[in-house]
Amino acid sequence: MKSRSAILKLDVADSLPRARIQDLGILLMGAGYEVFLSNSALYGFKGLAGRLAPIGVHGALLLIMAGATFSSTGAYRGSVTVPQGLNFRMGDVLNPNGILSRPISDFATEVHVNKFYIDYYENGEVSQFHSDLSLRDKDGKEVLRQTISVNHPLRFGGVTIYQTDWSISALQVHKDGAGPFNLAMATIQGGDKKLFGTFLPLEDDSGSTKPKGISILARDLQSVVLYDQEGKFVGVRRPGSNRPITVDGVNIVVDDAIGSTGLELKMDPGVPVVYAGFGALMLTTIISYFSHSQVWALQEGTTVVVGGKSNREKLGFPVELNRILDSIPEIVSREHVETNEAVSLEDDDISSLSENQFEINKMKVLS
Template sequence: MFTIAALMALGEPLISIPKVSRGYPVLGFFTWRWISTLGLDHMYSAPIFLGMLVLLAASLMACTYTTQIPLVKVARRWSFMKSDEAIKKQDWFVLQVFMKGPSLYAFKGLAGRFAPIGVHIAMLLIMVGGTLSATGSFRGSVTVPQGLNFVMGDVLAPVGFFSFQQMLLILKFTLTDSPWIIMTVEKSHSFTLIFHYATLWERALQVTKDGEGPFNLAMAPIKINGDKKLYGTFLPVGDTNAPNVKGISMLARDLQSIVVYDLEGKFAGIRRPNSKLPIEINGMKIVIEDAIGSTGLELKTDPGVPVVYAGFGALMLTTCISYLSHSQIWALQNGTTLVVGGRTNRAKNQFPDDMNRLLDQVPELIKKNTSVVSEQS
């Protein structure tokens, strides 16, 4: 557990800090290549972290099977002591004189013995959920212009341990929610365990090419000169699967005037949205129909989240139950003497007082001459 905590403490800051420059390595050799090779930038899905979780899970299961379960079996078994010397060896005992009485064994707080097993199971659930998150999560982001549909399977991609997979077959997506949802920034919605967030609101252009379209082109903000923003978009032309895709670039500062560049990046002209005036570029007639709104969406699906939440809920409950004291009491009659002893795993200072108050309520048929009370630590 200390090793896992150390790995988490080491990997958590490296997830968000900038990459270490190769030209300025830390301690003369520690560069971003080392961090990437060791998986420190994605610690929760790194093989070394998952391996430590497997070792911890194996240790917990071994402890549960070899220690906790036998203790519960012993605690549930009625065990009568056959000699008063065995009772006197307990943490607490008292001698009182009664006329007669049978042998006795009693216990309470058996849930306190079961709780450690529940704690181990809860920790295993948390680790299983974390492993599911690391191996079965999908995430993606997309900017969707107004009126544009997109396929979730084209956006979502595996993350974590299986992120090296380049191709993924999505067999079926089902939507059970209402088709009309009012989305706000940072408020999540879900479609059958696929959560999506509206991250930002931006602009998009509706463009026609040689009468085809309109094409909805999302405009991405480009920061220049400090806080000033320049919006840009790109209309691909030709084979979009080619390694060097060419297209028409469009830039705007206030979305009132659109600057258009040809396939070679040369200035081609300026048009206003809704002007309906075509601009000819490399034999193609381009018309900027309108400037519309668009939103950025962050999509993710994580099958381990319900398991992790269930594990933490069970961990909190079983941890509270584990603080219950498991107390045991033995009584053995030897002639007219009844030897009573007991022990508890918690509240050891309170246990003798509780026993004395309990024995004070027991009626004595023969008046005793002496009463001896002693405690053994």
Template sequence: MTFTELVNAPKRYLKKELLPVLADLRLAIVLLLAIAVFSIAGTIIEQGQSVQFYQANYPEKPALFGFLTWKVLLTAGLDHVYRTWWYLALLILFGASLTACTFTRQLPALRWFSRTWNFYSQPRQFRKFALSAEFPKAGIDQLLPLLEQRKYKIFQDGDKLYAHKGIVGRIGPIVVHAAMLLILLGGIIGAMTGFIAQEMVPSGATFQIDNVTDAGIWAAPQIPKDWSVKVNRFWIDYLPTGEIDQFYSDLSVLDQNGKEVDRKTIHVNEPLKHKGVTLYQADWSIAAIQVRLNNSPVLQSPMARIDQGSGRIWGTWLPLKPDMSDGVSLVAKDLQGLLLVYDMDGKLIATVRKGMAVDVKGLKLSIVDLIGSTGLQIKADPGIPIVYLGFGLLMLGVIMSYVSHSQIWGLEKDGAIYIGGRTNRAQVTFEREFLGILEAIDQGKSESTPTQLAQT
């Protein structure tokens, strides 16, 4: 093997071996199905949860479907499907397949189309058309106004003619491929540079985004360090039945000097967006309770969530004596202010509402306030604008692909005119249009009749 052959060997392998495999439609379908299956799995299986969560919901005995346990799930990366190497590899391979198909099939087809602009100079060339006709004693000038009337773009070279309309129908599939590549690119960028965080913040507190639950390998620059968020107030609106109607968080974005640079009251489906980071209202909790014993200063005691069968309740223990030898438990189920008071033996001894007082073991227990915590889900995905652009182009490309691309050739030779045409879709409509042109020519030249007409 010569040096030149050695240098050109990779190029020949790429062109003759690798590109045909990548451009194979069957490979693209298999990759698309695999991406769809794993995307569905990522939607069904909770993403970015703790190990304890998966151990509790996907135990080894009994295993889900007989094989899916928390160990299998974590080992395969099904807890963060969209950021696994194999899912990204599927996206990249599918993108390579689309690119190969575009360069080996779509663009060559467009180049082939440009060659069809060549004028036909021999009558025998019109025999290949599904629709063709010959009119003796007719001229090319009779065809021109009929094509102009039907919005064809006409090219003429003496006695030869070419006309077409609906060229966007040939470009549409290329736009669809480009759009799908943009969507894949946006998905990969989002998976590599995006992050998801969760914060539970008491009303009145200020926080920075620290509790990142899922992030791409290049996500660190996206996690903000130069600004923080203050929860000015968190509250819940309740229905008359006592059920939650909506919960709200009044949030302020603060710069490094503590100056407010953005502010918004968020609720479910109405997030706050700042510098590419989106803060969603996702959950709530009870952070603490403020009480007063007799005429004491306001005492604040943190409340913890109590695990139980259904619903959610929070509780705290409040000492009544300095040596903590006696006390009561306070239990609440929401922020409406109703609390249950239990003694050391677990016996219910009183109920009290926020802003009211009750006598407990010789002391006046006043409930000053219940402090709620807002649960925020925080996301950043730099690939979203690219994905949206891709979907926009995809819709445009699909619409373009439905446009019929129709072509008509004409030739005047030896006192006769030869006409042929074809289209890539809407065959019946084109046949009617083509026959209408022939009828118009026949009526305009009554002494001439079509001597040949072939159609499928």
């Protein structure tokens, strides 16, 4: 700015009657400003990142939107419930999301559930559930084995397998020493907790068409509850305990409860873009809170007109600028020099101050 009136219209402005613009520039550099001096005009700034960061914020938002769009049109998703010991192909579960979805060679990979097990709290509630998975190529060779759990997925190629749910698929029992028999378990609706049930049929010589058998219920893999054909409670047994229980004259041994793992598969090429967008958004948002401060000054004879503004630091900037202005050495007259042994500079000297003199004064002030 080369207009006195324009500088005085700034947020913070002042006029120093006996000062040098070079001294102002040196003090501004000491305060962290980048200073540009051209003849009798000065411009200084600091915190440019705070000025540019809002542009980065908007760029990050656009990146998030682009990633979300890519996810909605180019992803694959699918879910499956698999009993322990069985397997499935990734491509049979994954379904395309949109027109940009393209299959990959990893879709031919086979997933085998080696084992499913549950961790419990001391009160018997389910704490965590795990699936031991093996990935096999088209020739049946195992290429990866990993145990997954909630919040600890398996990643292979571009596909991610999440542990999301569980159930009980079957109950293995012996009846009067015969067996084992695999009884399919079904989910019983109602209530806020999981409940599974099955039915062990018994021979009926009475000719009645009403089913005769033993009902077995379970909430988890730890224990099962048995009821007779009248619906009366008989007892509780832990799978694998080998303890027989007699129900309606039949000796039953519960060998095992076979769990099923609920898996969700996802191939989402837009996730890295979305994550990058959110990372950039957090960083640029923080940087945008840094203040961008600017100072203009003009030398008019022995008077320096100074003004400045800041986009964030509305309270701290005036204090900082006033502190700098208070530190500028005052030019005194020749008479004052003779009596006080000071050094003065005439108007012509101000305009002709060389770069070497400027650097010398800078070193003195900074020291």
